Amino acid sequence: MILVLALLAAACGDDEPAATTAAPATTAAPATTAAPDTTAAPDTPAAPTTTAAPTTTAAPTTEAPMEPTVIRVRLNWTADPGFLGLYMADELGFFTEENVVAEFEYGGPNVPHPVQILAGGAADIGFGGLAIIADAVSQGDEFVIFGTRLQEGILGISSLASDPILTASDICGSKIGATPGDIVQLDALLTLNGLEAGCYDMVPVGYDPSPVAEGLVRGQINYMNSHPVILDFMGIDNVAVSYADLGMQMYHDLAFVNRSFLDANRDAMVGFLRAMIKGWEAAFADPDAAIDLMMNKWGGAEIGMDISFQRPVHDAQVPLMTSSLTDEKGLFQMDFDLMASTMWDVLALTGIENLPSAESMIDTSLLDDAFAGCGASLLEC
Template identity: 30%
Template sequence: MSPTVLTPGSTAKRALLAATAAVAALTLAACSSGSAEEEPASSDSAAPDTSAEAAAASYGDIAVQLSWIKNEEFSGEFFADSKGYYTDAGFETVSLTPGPSTGVAELVSGQADVALSDAVSIGSGIGNEGAPLKIIGATYQKNPFTVLSLADGGNIMTPEDMVGKKIGVQDSNTALFLALLAANGLTEDDVEIVPVQYDPAPLVSGEVDGFIAYLTNESLILQAEGHEVTNLPFADNGLPFVAETFSVTDDAIANDREKLKAFLVAEIKGWTDAVNDPAEGSRLAVEEYGADLGLDPEVSAQGATVQAEELVVSDETAENGLFTISDELQTETVASLAGAGIEITEDQLFDMSLLDEVYAENPDLVAYAG
């Protein structure tokens, strides 16, 4: 989701209706407008593959919709491309299309084969719109969204601190924010939602008291600029859902299963590198894949380190491998969606069978720690 600053993120029924409308509006907008220019990824070098079957296969092209711009958030994808893991897996090209986007519209329309999204957005699409989607893995085991505020401004430390405050919310994050409110017994009537873009300038100027952001992005940016910030993490306040989810259509699972598994193998290798060498992941973002974005090297390095140490890994991944989602976290995720009026079951939202097969066929990939 969250932007790196480019200086050249009623009742329960009303919350449900608002969330549904937000997803529908997002779907229409994403279908009718493009984001940043797509840059096809090409793999130049080769690395040893643990699966002879994958190496022998040819899957052609695959289109991946990223949730945000090409910053360190996608360092695993950059490793997979630059070190040839996608090529080894049998892909001719892998297109990494930058967002911002939840990926729902792109998946449903067939513009993307895989979308990096989040559980609330995908759950909203399934539960409220009937979208035939599934989450097959998650890069982030912990939800990185936060209500960011200035310590000498809104200083939002608890959900109750939001009451009566102006909260800057981006279009793509509306459903997420409504879910946060609902999970804490609040509604949109308790706050003033101010439409914003992804630059936190309105927070710094005082136009809003809080701003929907990423812990690994805007929060670090403002601190680097000398601001003392306060964070209200979604994960610690009723929404412990997974994020940067590998999301696909039911049809792809049924008809392109081996292709998706090959993609996951390459992704696991890429994120293994990203976890063990966040500095290089940051460099790839700043100097190569996001070279035209004016990314701050210091902030990018911090973000890459935080995500590698706190978001991507967990007790579950240590035991069962990257991207796996424990039964407990699946249950917590579904419960958090129910609190926002999104009624969906674990089986409707998740299909972990592909990762199960990947790790059964490539057991050496489980041990990612360097």
């Protein structure tokens, strides 16, 4: 696996390993001639009988092993606990077992989203939210969703325990810290709850949850696996409520692929999915080993990540990655009926024009093939 730490959108190389040359066919040994028969009747000049030995059969030609499939994967951030399963899959050789070479390239705060990178042909697989993928497809991109890392949306609202936001109605009339990209889903959440979109006072903020800590806003849109952890580390008594708790059921961090790549490399895609899920199972079993890889092999230490903060972030993401569905069928599973109904109803509220159908965007058959005969665990299969 190839690590690319640059935060600029650069396409991964297209070169593939050179083909292994087949061993030449073994040349048949020449026919062996038997020694002449020297026994003959007395005084009878018998002609010697010469019998040829059977011809030695040529050794079979050795076929070259199948060349591995290179899969270019665009991640949506720098080194992060959200990629621990990928780090472990690489370290434990799971991609190699599937005859796949996975090339990963990091994203970052000033780098185009994976949907843009895939649309431009510089990557084959990406991860992202359902709304942004559906919006790209509505504009002509041909992406297929084949799994989801998070079983519920990662977004929520953080507030101080002394003045908590606990219900959707608490949002209305409050100062809410958010980025411009947060508004569409926040308004959809309010509409789902029978409230008026935009009923709050939006205060532009960045990633840092300090505006909540300092009381500059009553609530701030957060990532449920990190912002509450940061506030805890700051010693701030805080409350975090997820969009799912407020009535918006959405998958997040969905894996998607260019349809043309999937059509041409389906077996390799199943292998990639199987290896990735095995890596996540291994990360769940030994998170400290996975975090060590992130810090010391995959760039975490180089960008100044605080290792003491990473285990709590991982522990916070585990309940987001698991559900009754994953308990029954395994990680990355998707409920198609839930997506086509409840989640598509939410998408309709986001204002996406020409919203594509769920059937045109979702393929659960890769998960079926990856888990075939294995129950809910691939490592134990």
